[in-house]
Amino acid sequence: MAKSIDVELLNVQKKFGSNVVVDNFNLQVEKGECVSFLGPSGCGKTTTLNMIAGFLEPDQGDLLIKGKRMNGVPSNKRDLGMVFQTYSLFPHMTVAENVGYGLKLRKVAKAEIAERVGKVLELVKLPHVADRYPKQLSGGQRQRIAIARALVTEPSLLLLDEPLSNLDAKLREELRDELKRLQQEIGVTTIFVTHDQEEALYLSSRIVVLDHGKVEQIGTPWEIYNRPASEFVHTFIGKSNRMQGVVEQVQGDTLVLKTASGFTLQAPSRERRFSIGEPVSIYVRPEKIHLQTADARAESNNEMQGRVKLTSFLGAYTECEVEVGHDVLTFRIETAEQEASLAAGQTVNLNWKSEDVFVFSGQVKEQ
Ligand SMILES: Nc1ncnc2c1ncn2[C@@H]1O[C@H](COP(=O)(O)OP(=O)(O)O)[C@@H](O)[C@H]1O
Ligand SMILES: [Mg+2]
Structure with missing residues (x-):
């Protein structure tokens, strides 16, 4: 049976003014994969992720999710969960309200919201903080809640933009392990943006290495490390x-x-x-x-x-x-x-x- 492709980018290009920041990006992400976009700051990772998310439109090329062309389709019609680098929780809502917000927007019944919020808080191992406010949580806990909020709608695609970068080293490692466990447990197709090569090696089924808006190499962590396509890839990884x-x-x-x-x-x-x-x-x-x-x-x-x-x-x-x-x-x-x-x-x-x-x-x- 042919593998099912959840995300496809075909010759995607994005310019800001005359500056080409994403050039000729081609990628197929299979169902259940965790693909990382890895590269130095400014190489176009967030811009590409934002085009997949529907926050930005490509200037050229096509973007497909589950085989459907998504150009021009608004973000809320793309069935995604997103987590960003900075904690994007609503400060005036409790954890349970934050996590349940997406379900409330979708007019899910109250009892079902409570049940699903409870389940996803179990999944991120924070069932006891449901009634707290974000400011009563540590940085690591807030990011776990942000992940729970992204997962609660059971999206077909999870997009993570440097979700661990604001945490200190030990927490970052802990949450990285947690993310890997979650991703494998739920099997949700994931795109993970990072500038940290170790994170990318650890979490990904495949890595897209980017430099100055260009794809340098797409491969498994082993291939990227042992069969680098360019000097840039060899020196950036390890x-x-x-x-x-x-x-x-x-x-x-x-x-x-x-x-x-x-x-x-x-x-x-x-x-x-x-x-x-x-x-x-x-x-x-x-x-x-x-x-x-x-x-x-x-x-x-x-x-x-x-x-x-x-x-x-x-x-x-x-x-x-x-x-x-x-x-x-x-x-x-x-x-x-x-x-x-x-x-x-x-x-x-x-x-x-x-x-x-x-x-x-x-x-x-x-x-
Ligand atoms: N809204 C914007 N307007 C103009 N230039 C932008 C905008 N957003 C990003 N850029 C530029 O595009 C390039 C890629 O940015 P970005 O995708 O955020 O990189 P990364 O996430 O890899 O650090 C950078 O040179 C950045 O300055
Ligand atoms: Mg970025």
């Missing part, structure tokens, strides 16, 4: 060490690179075309770099010698910075194995597998 270099040789799918610090490396070309002498940016993620041991050496074909600059104990692991010529490489060692074994100034040998190297055309862009 940490990565970068070095400058040039291509010395192209041998089939393998590149031989010379770094600016004079080291020779091998890397896969990943179906990109490179020419000899071409300047490139070379990336290796911290978790792929190993301290040289007899075992690791056998597997790796990229090695560098450097000098320890800094070590930082972070509980589960120790982060080390090593100076290698002009470059500084960061990597991690598991604390338990290597306690206090590295000190600043010490010379170390590092290695990694060529398959863990990513190469992109052009010199490193300074941010």
